[in-house]
Amino acid sequence: MAFTEDLDLFLADFGVEVTAGGVTGIGIFDMPSEIVADGVVLTTDYKVTAKASDFGDLSHGSQVLVNGAGYTVRNVQFIDDGRFVEIMLQRSLETSYQVVTTPFDANGAAGQPGEAYVTQLDSGVDGGGASTDYAEGNVLDGGGA
Numbered sequence: 001m002a003f004t005e006d007l008d009l010f011l012a013d014f015g016v017e018v019t020a021g022g023v024t025g026i027g028i029f030d031m032p033s034e035i036v037a038d039g040v041v042l043t044t045d046y047k048v049t050a051k052a053s054d055f056g057d058l059s060h061g062s063q064v065l066v067n068g069a070g071y072t073v074r075n076v077q078f079i080d081d082g083r084f085v086e087i088m089l090q091r092s093l094e095t096s097y098q099v100v101t102t103p104f105d106a107n108g109a110a111g112q113p114g115e116a117y118v119t120q121l122d123s124g125v126d127g128g129g130a131s132t133d134y135a136e137g138n139v140l141d142g143g144g145a
Contacts, residue, residue, distance in 0.1 A: 007084070011050070017067060018065070020064045025050055028050075029047070030045075030048075032045055032047075047086055049087075069091070
């Protein structure tokens, strides 16, 4: 006689929200750390155990949100009787950029007719201060005051 189990009960106590495409379910999230390379490097693996009926069709490269954080699927393995899957993940990092327009020639006042501007992705890359040198072609023009 086969047992019928409520798989949601296995996930209820420790589960977090998992979303892939249009499917949202519950999974147990693990992120064990391991020291490798003769104790020089600390690495972390990310894994979600979830119901195969929800996430068994994921493939390498699929995007997944686990508790609101983005991950990319590395591998999906069915475990035991195939009703659960272990989804091996890698963290997806999103880098937000701010577009900043800086005067190309800092000697002129911003907004002067004919003044050239350089657009950069992040103000942290170059603060555009008075002593900043800007590149024009292959020549530094000393753009500071």
